[in-house]
Amino acid sequence: MSVVQVRYVRKVLEERFTDLIDLTDKKWPTEKHREDDFLSRSLAALATQIEHPCSDGIAAQAVFDGQDDRGLDAIAVELRSSQPRISLVQAKWNHQGRAKFGEDEVHKMLRGLDLILHLDFNRFNRRFQRHVPQLEQAFDTEGGTPKITLVLALVRTEPLNSEVLQLLQEGIDKHNRIVDMVDYKILDLRDFHREILGNAAAPKIDTRVRLEGFGYESMPYQAMYGTMSIPEVAALFTEHRRGLFARNIRDALDLTDVNIKIRNTLLEHPEHFWYFSNGITMLCDNIKPAGPSVVPGGVGDFNLKGVSVVNGAQTVSAIHKAYTTDAEKTSRGRVLVRLISLENCPPGFGDQVTMSTNTQNPIEDRDFKSLDPGQIKLREDFALILHRSYVIKRGEPKPDREHGCSITEAAEALAAAHPNAEFAALAKRDLSALWGDDTYKELFGSSLNVHKVWRSVQLLRAVRDRLTELRDGLRGRAEAAASYGDLLIAHVVYRQLDTSTIQDPDTDWDVQLARVPALVEDALGWALQAIDKEYGPTSHMIAAVRNTERMQRVARTAVRGMLAGHPAPPLDAEYQVADSDEPKGRQVDAVKTLVTADRIPDGTVLEFRPSSRPQRREMTEWLAEEPARGLAVWRNSASKQLQWHADMQWYSPSGLVRQMRRMASGKDIAAQGPEHWYVPEEGSLSFLADAVRAEQGLVVSETDEEG
Known part of the structure; x- marks a missing residue:
């Protein structure tokens, strides 16, 4: 069955993202390699849409998979809330539904996270650069730091190896020693299948729940209420996962402050959870007692058809996370649950319940x-x-x-x-x-x-x-x-x-x-x-x-x-931006060093990456308008080593940066070009020149004379 679902997901990815996913960054040895990369990048775009609903075009622009992606494939930044959210996606496609994600992928993903937290943005490729201004806004939020989710988008149905998950959790825990800032989420084949089917997939979930001390309302519409144990709620999420939230307008926002507080309450004081939690509300197509002797005030089993959590998605998600962390301790917790039957309700009543229960502002301290x-x-x-x-x-x-x-x-x-x-x-x-x-x-x-x-x-x-x-x-x-x-x-x-x-x-x-x-x-x-x-x-x-x-x-x-x-x-x-035409007393010029050593082969395509906030403010949109503006071809020459893709003219690295800034902002500002032009997967011209000097035993230095 999974192979059938893979084919369906592939078909939709091709329909939605063909001609939108950027595949111009490299050449593939075979058409199959190109096809696999397209599907992997499209999957990253779809994962971005799941986390941050947006158009296909915007989702495609979120993808920066390729050279210098630093173990990450796509990024989405949400700035509308008081605490920004950042999703970092790593996607793995597999035609048989058995995508792999191992320790190497964990290390690379965590390294990419570290670079972002260090604001070391120019270590990423040029397609990542368009997202840097939003990242800067997210980290500039006064009074806190953003919530970051590592999203593993995997075409597979089997759970990941426990050792891999432990390694990932240990890496995340290093960032959460003071307060939870980073979390992870796994999207698998079932999640993608539900997403592309949209409302049609929504899962008509049928299940059985047990309510302790239950009561009921019969007028004007049928409803049940009572207490569920934490293990039962966790099991419900484990079995049906995000499908439980088909009607919920917010889904389970795993990294909100509310969610974290819910989780911590359950882990620290499970016996208080019933008193501190607002509970869970579920809509059902109908509710039927599962046995003949269901007495109000006692324990009752109920068969639910078409059930969906419309309020309390964060509570359900937090319960599952806490129970996974410490099943023995959290098992003592309980939570209040309401079951509302839509069987005899007027049209639209379910939507009214969903909207009303999700738009009441909580009281804060x-x-x-x-x-x-x-x-x-x-x-x-x-x-x-x-x-x-x-x-x-x-x-x-x-x-x-x-x-x-x-x-x-x-x-x-x-x-x-x-x-x-x-x-x-x-x-x-x-x-x-x-x-x-x-x-x-x-x-x-x-x-x-x-x-x-x-x-x-x-x-x-x-x-x-x-x-x-x-x-x-x-x-x-x-x-x-x-x-x-x-x-x-x-x-x-x-x-x-x-x-x-x-x-x-x-x-x-x-x-x-x-x-x-x-x-x-x-x-x-x-x-x-x-x-x-x-x-x-x-x-x-x-x-x-x-x-x-x-x-x-x-x-x-x-x-x-x-x-x-x-x-x-x-x-x-x-630590200082070197935008100056004043020489720095360097003994050997960076560009001359590289040319003399024949370090970079003729014809190598270089990427331009802004190195300072002013440059990013002035140039990010300008570069995004025409991707050729951020590319140049190298030649080993005494002067004018770069041929700019935008006009096919030849410039020195610094001369080209100066020309680009002049065109983007109207400002005529000199720059240290070698710090801005990168050989993908290897480093900037400055970095490569320093490496050559180190090999040759020369004093590390650099200027770039415009020729």
Whole structure:
């Protein structure tokens, strides 16, 4: 049967993605190789659609499989929610429905994830580059980091080897030591088959459930309610998987904060789960007792036809995940379940139930804080003393920068300004954690001073503004530190200012704010050095700013260094964008080195990859409009080594980059060309030249004279 399903999936992939999937990046030895790559890439596009519904064309553009894909085949970024979602897809096609995914694939996928978390985007191929601006937006989200799902899209029906899954989970766990940020999902042949069939596939799931302490409603429509055990819910998901959510408008979002909290509650306090969970609602075509003696208040078995979970998909998914993690402990949990029969309901009633149960906004801890008399008083002080707005309720429009702030921004700023860096780490890890009673009291205190709150907000904004400016000239770990480390840097800077009179209305706070830009630059240097020294030059920046212990150690080192008056550690050259026509005192020119060594064969196709945020802002869309703009052919020549695909003219690497930037943005800016042109699977011209010099025992250096 699986072979039949494979054929059907293949047919639909060919119908939907022929002429949309980019296959121009390489030549295949046989037509079969080309066909297999098309199907694998199309499968990656389909997986992208499953995770992030979109058109066939957009899904095809999400695919970047090929040379320098770093173990990943497609990417999708969702920015509409308060916490962005990133899906990273690896697809494996097999005509017999037996696609393989082993340890090598796990290592490659995790390595690709590491590069993305390090913001090391130019290690990926040119088709990946179009997604970098969205990735940057996702990682620039204030108050947290995005949720990332590794999606294994596999044409197979058998479960993966347990050792492979364990290796994958261990790699993911390294990123989740503080809070869950990364998860994985397996889409197999059944998922793809259901997806391409759409609503027609929706599975008319027939099953039997057991309700303990059940009750019922008979008017105006039939419904049952009661308690199900955790093992039974987990088994239901194991058997029917995503088909259970056919009518659910949101499906199971495995990485939402709600889902994680549900899972953790079940793992930590299974006996409390029934009380803390909102439960599960299922629609059924009809419900029939499975035995003759079903008595309300007791235990009842029911046969359900056409069942679908319309509210509680996240609960079901979280139950399955938690039960898989620790079956013995979670077995003590129970969950409330409602079964609604549509047998005698009017047309459209099921849709009304689905919409109504999924559009009720949950109450959050911060909502209760808006009722705090201190916050109400603070709002009044903002209006009467500062003549500004202070928004304390969700749903109210946020004021622009000049006219006020929100309670959330205030909490974030106060966390950064707190003497204990632990609170800055907590805010970076999970903003919702700031609304816990103890943390909230520690940040806002018993007497809220409007001047301290507003000035703290101004400080955090000034720090972020300066970091945004600095990021344009940074890359690698320094760019990551400037992107993720806003609260860390704000904490360090705050400790350098005279804040003794921050609550005094007559204090000239502008004098202190004027010091911020220079202090930010110094603090960044100190923080980066401390992170590299304490945790190694390959450690994750995200861990350093989300882990309370690491944040405290790094902040302590940076604060001491700055208070002692020592000069800030200079940033390594590799962390700085080299957009300059000034020679760097290099002894051997990169391009000349490569030409002399005949390192790159004539006719090799090179890819252009932007190396800085300004370049990506200016050039990403321009490059995407015409793929030929990002390609050039190499020749070993004393001058003008690159023939640009866009106009077939010859340029030096730096001369071509300068011409491209001029055309894309109208700006005439010199650039270090060897850092931008890459030989796929090998590295940039700069990297290759350094390798040649190392082999020859020469001093590492590079300039690229325009010829």
